[in-house]
Amino acid sequence: MNLAEPLLGWYSKEGRDLPWRQNITPYKVWLSEIIMQQTRVAQGLPYFEKFFRELPTIEAFAKADQDQILHLWQGLGYYSRGRNMHVAANQIMETYDGSFPTTFKELKTLKGVGDYTAAAIASIAFNQPKAVVDGNVYRVLSRLFNIDKPIDSSGGKKYFQELADELIDPESPGDYNQAIMDFGAMVCTPKNPLCEKCFLKEKCEAYHDGVVQERPVKSKKVKVSNRYFDYFEVYKGDLIAIQQRDQNDVWKGLYQLPLVEVKNRLEKGAANISQLIDTKGLEISEVYEKKHVLSHQRLHTTFYKVEIDDLKHLNGDYRWVKRNDLHQYAFPKLISNYLFD
Template identity: 45%
Template structure:
């Protein structure tokens, strides 16, 4: 028997999926059945590369703070980034604001109802354009996200890498072919729920799966080998040595502007290296940069080592708290803020770890 004899006829896929959706799917999410394109868009941006459980509170907070696109468009960068703080992939936040302001002003608040026009907006790619098109406007575009790659790779036994150009093309074509074009929104929601609840990445529930009689991966015992990805990430290690400069009741912070991790977030004056630096070395470098003047400062404390594992970088570093007797002349692009104002700015979680410890230990900041 050949694989093609086992494989599910393509026209049976949607009916089986929708039957499962109707009878067995009780996954609930606040944006499910939502028709307001603004809220759909918001949920989709938040959920890019982000698990539903992680994004849930952020979605609720955003909807509460900004009930419509004009409210979001009028908000300050600072406030919006603070609300996004901790969610990661901060470019999403910058693009969210840019697109909100564009739609609010240039389109007078009317959300585009066309796939190509949606895709031309900042932060909206093929997936998000398909999601908004189908959920808000019932247009026949199939979503292709991590769930869809996984479900289709397994059910149809496709070994083409999902992160290759060929794979994206192949899976997108198949997804469009399988789509129930009469009810694209319902279908798209169903296949993503199915991937999240049944056809999970690890330990999928094959024994109760509606496709088990036809799933190529299951029948050939290859469920754990699909889907295939070809690229493997390399991890870069970086050392961040932060100077927490205090003068009276103020702290120096600066915004990260480089095209790098944590762009647009705030931090303390930083000395980065590819190895761990001794405290004396850090102080020397800071002096050379004129951040510190000899005899005009005092080291108040040196934090323990902090570490944070990111997907593609390992961040290690520490925080040196320094009391200044005189404020530095050059502002070096710093902003001096009172400790109570610190809470208005968005910081990377690496720094929040430290701030949290500090608050607990010494009720600082």
């Protein structure tokens, strides 16, 4: 696909007018790229202005003391970026005689400069055809080519880097790189991308297949959270209390036993049923503990049973069911295992 032509056309009209894009120098590119890592333009822009005003040259940056740099950095987050820049500035003064290294390989020897930043400086400041691959590029390419390789796997990273290197415009690598990132930030956004007015929608395979929202793919499992559930088998004679789950949560619409969810393991215990009924004079026995794993949650459950002498003692949205009728209700495996096994 010839991506460069439409992208550069769009960029020349719609690209953002940013201070480090005027009178380009390697120092400005480096400063802006490091500041913009993990940072939105709106937030980083005043920091760039401030740094460039206070420390207008690589030499000034190298000679500043760390306290001054961190003070200027205050509020931007990821403070190792500032500390690393200080080291890198001194590397440049000492190893490269005060002038920026010009090759991707040399640039990567600078502290805090990885693949992305080295490619950005090499292409924007030195016109070398090295494709940047940042979050924008992953998103744009995974959608345009409907690629479902995970962007957080080593194989996926390599695949996207190679694809990006094929697509880059060797005539204007710097503008091309900035164009695709602006496009990702302004049109092909993570949430609510502007597909309907996108000039690439006819070429976009994910748009064509209706999977834009599912790109890019990440393989890292969603962080699994721990939850602590205490279930109570509350019964009177032949009747047992059940409850339908209606919250926007796991097992919505299914039935379960009266439940008390607690924040952590320490709160676990039979006493939790006092939130549901008056436990005075009742005998509550623990039946067993069970860990139940879902894709995104680890449920630490404990089952208790308690017999009550008056149905009214259990307040809330419960229904009393004959034990023989329990099979008419849909229960999560966790609960049916308890009830029927």
